[in-house]
Amino acid sequence: MRVAWFGRLVAVMGLTVVASIAAQTPSAKQTASSAPASNAETGHKLYTSIGCWQCHGYEGQGGAAGPRLAGRLAPFAVFSMYVRRPANQMPPYTEKVVSDTDLAHVYAFLQSRPAPPPVESIPLLQK
Amino acid sequence: MARKHSADRRRFLRGAAVTGAAALVPDRVAAAAAQVPAGAPSPHAQRPTPAAVRETDPHVEVEPLTTDRPGGDFMVDVLKSLDLEYVASNPGSSFRGIHESIINYGNNRMPEFLTCCHEESAVAMAQGYFKAEGKPMAALVHGTVGLQHAAMAIYNAYCDRVPVYVLAGNTVDATMRRPGVEWAHSVQDAGVMVRDFLKWDDQPVSLPHFAESAVRAYKIAMTPPMMPVMLVIDSGIQEDPIAPDVASRLRVPKLTRPAPPQGEAGAVTEAARLLVNAQNPVIVADRTARTPAGIARLAELAETLQAPVIDQRGRMNFPSRHPLNQSDGGRQLIANADVVLGLELTDFWGTVSAFRDSLHRSSRSIVKPGTKLISITTVDLFVKSNFQDFQRYPEVDVAIAADAEATLPALTEACRKLVTDDRRRAFEERRRSLEQAHARAREASRSEAAYAWDASPISTARLAAEIWAQVRNDDWSLVSESGNTSGWVYRLWDFDKHYHHLGDAGGAGVGYGAPAAVGGALANKKHGRLSVNIQGDGDLLYAPGVLWTAAHHRIPLLTVMHNNRAYHQEVMHIQRMANRHNRGITRANIGTTIADPNVDFAKIAQGMGVHAEGPITNPNDLGPAIQRALVVVRRGEPALVDVVTQPR
Numbered sequence: 001m002r003v004a005w006f007g008r009l010v011a012v013m014g015l016t017v018v019a020s021i022a023a024q025t026p027s028a029k030q031t032a033s034s035a036p037a038s039n040a041e042t043g044h045k046l047y048t049s050i051g052c053w054q055c056h057g058y059e060g061q062g063g064a065a066g067p068r069l070a071g072r073l074a075p076f077a078v079f080s081m082y083v084r085r086p087a088n089q090m091p092p093y094t095e096k097v098v099s100d101t102d103l104a105h106v107y108a109f110l111q112s113r114p115a116p117p118p119v120e121s122i123p124l125l126q127k
Numbered sequence: 128m129a130r131k132h133s134a135d136r137r138r139f140l141r142g143a144a145v146t147g148a149a150a151l152v153p154d155r156v157a158a159a160a161a162q163v164p165a166g167a168p169s170p171h172a173q174r175p176t177p178a179a180v181r182e183t184d185p186h187v188e189v190e191p192l193t194t195d196r197p198g199g200d201f202m203v204d205v206l207k208s209l210d211l212e213y214v215a216s217n218p219g220s221s222f223r224g225i226h227e228s229i230i231n232y233g234n235n236r237m238p239e240f241l242t243c244c245h246e247e248s249a250v251a252m253a254q255g256y257f258k259a260e261g262k263p264m265a266a267l268v269h270g271t272v273g274l275q276h277a278a279m280a281i282y283n284a285y286c287d288r289v290p291v292y293v294l295a296g297n298t299v300d301a302t303m304r305r306p307g308v309e310w311a312h313s314v315q316d317a318g319v320m321v322r323d324f325l326k327w328d329d330q331p332v333s334l335p336h337f338a339e340s341a342v343r344a345y346k347i348a349m350t351p352p353m354m355p356v357m358l359v360i361d362s363g364i365q366e367d368p369i370a371p372d373v374a375s376r377l378r379v380p381k382l383t384r385p386a387p388p389q390g391e392a393g394a395v396t397e398a399a400r401l402l403v404n405a406q407n408p409v410i411v412a413d414r415t416a417r418t419p420a421g422i423a424r425l426a427e428l429a430e431t432l433q434a435p436v437i438d439q440r441g442r443m444n445f446p447s448r449h450p451l452n453q454s455d456g457g458r459q460l461i462a463n464a465d466v467v468l469g470l471e472l473t474d475f476w477g478t479v480s481a482f483r484d485s486l487h488r489s490s491r492s493i494v495k496p497g498t499k500l501i502s503i504t505t506v507d508l509f510v511k512s513n514f515q516d517f518q519r520y521p522e523v524d525v526a527i528a529a530d531a532e533a534t535l536p537a538l539t540e541a542c543r544k545l546v547t548d549d550r551r552r553a554f555e556e557r558r559r560s561l562e563q564a565h566a567r568a569r570e571a572s573r574s575e576a577a578y579a580w581d582a583s584p585i586s587t588a589r590l591a592a593e594i595w596a597q598v599r600n601d602d603w604s605l606v607s608e609s610g611n612t613s614g615w616v617y618r619l620w621d622f623d624k625h626y627h628h629l630g631d632a633g634g635a636g637v638g639y640g641a642p643a644a645v646g647g648a649l650a651n652k653k654h655g656r657l658s659v660n661i662q663g664d665g666d667l668l669y670a671p672g673v674l675w676t677a678a679h680h681r682i683p684l685l686t687v688m689h690n691n692r693a694y695h696q697e698v699m700h701i702q703r704m705a706n707r708h709n710r711g712i713t714r715a716n717i718g719t720t721i722a723d724p725n726v727d728f729a730k731i732a733q734g735m736g737v738h739a740e741g742p743i744t745n746p747n748d749l750g751p752a753i754q755r756a757l758v759v760v761r762r763g764e765p766a767l768v769d770v771v772t773q774p775r
Binding site: 049050051053054055057058059060061062063064065068070071088089091092093094096097098116117118119122124125127 | 483484573574575576577578579580581582584586587588589592593595596599611613614619695698699702703705706707709710712713715773774775
């Protein structure tokens with residue numbers, strides 16, 4: 001019988017570390033210029049095909065297994081460094097399986113995620 | 128195939144002399160057996176000797192064809208004495224005797240027979256039922272193959288410290304087995320299949336033995352740490368007439384439940400001293416609140432110390448909107464703590480450690496040097512060897528082998544005695560800080576929930592918010608939440624009653640969610656509660672027949688699918704392996720997803736007599752679909768809404 005063994009511990013560890021990196025970084029707008037030339041649409045396809053969505057959600061909104069990326073991206077250099085050699089639970093995406101160019105496309109996709117609607121505009125979140 | 132009856136087992140052949148002792152027997156069966164007139168001729172006198180029976184065709188002339196006093200009737204008397212409301216079961220011939228006694232002699236009340244489509248469902252229903260109702264349900268399983276089906280669910284209940292009262296059929300006497308299947312379904316030692324994750328089991332060889340073991344099993348199961356128990360019930364004892372000499376010895380033993388074990392006074396005082404003097408104490412609760420009183424007791428301790436509580440949610444331990452509930456920031460609080468109190472933790476080591484699942488696995492403590500760890504748990508009173516659910520060894524400073532809920536009043540009182548005015552002022556300051564942190568966490572949850580609000584597949588935050596909007600004004604109960612919705616219900620809903628959530632599988636055996644939800648909903652039914660189940664797709668596919676059980680028994684239950692079309696945990700595991708091995712990182716879907724074709728859960732449910740609609744992919748369609756389903760649920764029936772969701 002299968003046993004789901006990723007525990008709450010693992011999820012929280014990943015959130016803590018990556019979110020703390022994100023908290024130390026400038027906004028996405030400030031860092032966009034440091035990323036290689038890229039295409040958000042291509043990035044969307046890559047984001048889906050190479051499995052980023054599995055932990056971070058299809059919209060980069062985050063979840064139990066991975067932190068939110070939409071709206072709080074680290075600078076591309078930090079993002080790239082973390083993806084290549086993650087410090088915690090995230091599996092490493094080396095140059096051998098994802099090129100720097102493709103990583104830039106993924107980054108562009110994440111940058112393109114629209115801001116969420118204001119919480120105040122969502123009645124269900126006022127309960 | 129006709130069953131051959133031996134004179135040895137047909138003990139009525141020994142004679143029907145009724146002694147005066149039979150008048151002392153309290154149960155109805157024994158009384159019936161005692162109604163043989165004193166002067167009536169003994170059947171023994173009209174029948175050949177046992178040896179003669181063996182040597183001739185036992186069918187002819189010598190064998191009575193009916194009895195109105197089978198052993199199963201007395202077994203039912205015993206079960207009634209244990210206040211067992213239900214027996215969940217998939218029918219099997221090894222227990223046909225007691226099955227018939229339950230529905231006819233017992234009038235199918237106390238216990239009532241619940242028709243299940245899989246033994247795993249029957250046991251998981253019992254697990255969910257207990258956590259809502261606080262008393263065990265029986266699960267009646269067929270010999271060998273039924274017990275094998277039940278095994279994983281029994282293991283879940285064992286890990287979850289839930290008493291399930293398992294009754295397993297068997298035919299012990301090899302010379303009495305029908306040729307063929309009955310041999311394949313009989314076993315020398317049924318218990319060995321599941322003994323490693325039972326608290327106790329027995330195979331009674333007589334009705335008096337059954338009575339004593341049945342009461343003993345109940346007592347053992349219900350004494351913390353609570354766990355499943357099993358009685359293997361021989362088909363012969365169920366089916367054979369109660370011999371008068373046995374009837375004279377039949378009685379139901381008195382059940383006296385032990386008081387749960389409380390912590391030793393000296394250790395409790397030492398724990399209180401550490402907690403009161405701590406600058407940053409943290410209370411962590413997992414399977415702490417066994418009863419509604421547990422929630423109040425934990426709140427009392429937390430408020431005495433004004434200490435943060437991290438709820439690991441093995442049970443409904445602590446109100447989600449209590450200002451001292453700091454579950455969202457739990458890891459950071461533990462890292463800053465100087466004292467950590469763990470109450471019935473599944474994994475204390477994991478609570479205070481970080482583990483990295485990398486090519487080279489590594490771990491480290493996350494607590495500061497010198498941090499004192501206090502454990503109160505019944506796990507220290509009962510540990511088995513083979514299955515490793517006991518987790519890594521925690522190096523604690525004060526280990527109190529006791530029931531946490533029972534020990535909390537003494538611990539709180541000991542703390543109160545030690546609190547000085549200075550400490551009280553410090554506590555009040557800490558309270559203000561924690562109130563602010565709690566408010567910030569709530570606000571952050573709402574902000575986070577807004578991301579991907581309009582996305583399709585539907586976000587798990589939106590899923591949780593849409594359900595909450597429809598049930599929040601009811602007396603609701605989240606009976607199960609499988610498939611991992613990133614904890615959104617706990618971040619957005621207002622939990623404060625013991626039935627507001629029922630914890631998880633315990634052993635993480637997938638397939639628990641749907642049947643446990645039905646069991647929990649059955650318990651909630653008589654209390655008029657609205658039962659809600661957030662249902663993982665992979666989990667439901669293990670044994671979807673439990674939807675039919677819900678429809679058949681008119682169990683009101685709202686099931687909302689968290690249908691991410693995958694065994695998503697395994698998708699991530701395969702992705703991890705692919706990344707680690709630097710190859711094929713685009714194929715983690717192979718063997719892990721449930722697509723091509725997509726499963727139509729609404730059709731499955733409809734086919735089992737359950738109102739259903741979906742799949743819903745537009746988040747704006749979700750609220751109205753839930754409303755329509757609730758119309759059905761509120762009139763007393765199950766309903767299902769299939770929702771295509773984000774992975775987590």
